[in-house]
Amino acid sequence: MKQQIGYMALVVADYDEAIAFYTQKLHFTLLEDTVQSPTKRWVRIAPPGSPESGLLLAKAANEEQKSRIGNQTGGRVFLFLYTDDFWRDYQDMTDKGIHFIRPPKEEYYGTVAVFEDLYGNLWDLIQSK
Template sequence: MKQMIGAIALVVPDYDEAIAYYTGKLGFDLIEDTHLGGNKRWVLVAPKGSTETRLLLAKADGDSQQAAIGNQTGGRVFLFLHTDDFDRDHQAMLGAGVTFLEAPHQEAYGKVAVFRDPFGNKWDLIERIES
């Protein structure tokens, strides 16, 4: 048996603003943008070269969802973007205006730095050490 996580819902304030950030600043691919009627859309983005897990950009609907934007994990790092070349991607992201909360540093598992998307979510950019 094989299972995988196909998508992770990320609550955002606006579809187009989120698409612009993830595709423009992070270089993700827009996998799907399907209008579902009313103000709802099915929007999937994924890092270049990713073949499994996607981010489902879900526009907040109502006060409780608005309140969750940027705090879906209670202030902890939420998402982990793995790369095969930390320095290349870190420089590209800095050049695109991505906000890093710390300088890159080495951990037992690899090179890492935390960044924040414009919605308040914390991410790790990681180049894992090959084991």
């Protein structure tokens, strides 16, 4: 048996601002942007080198969903962005105004720092040992 997680839905306030943030500041690739209705689009993005998994940007459609924007996990780190060069990406992200809420730290598993996306979701930037 073989299984894999393809995409995770990330609730956003606006498709275009989310696309701009992830593609311009994190270098994600916009894989698909298909209009499904006047209010819904199928928007898939992925980090460089990761075409089989990524995020499905899902615009909040009601007040319940809007209340989850930026806090889909109750304040815990939500997503983990692995890199092959921590310091390159950390410097690039800080130069682009990404807010790191926990500074870089050496852990037994690698180098890690916690940053916020444009909505406040927490991410780990990690380079494994």
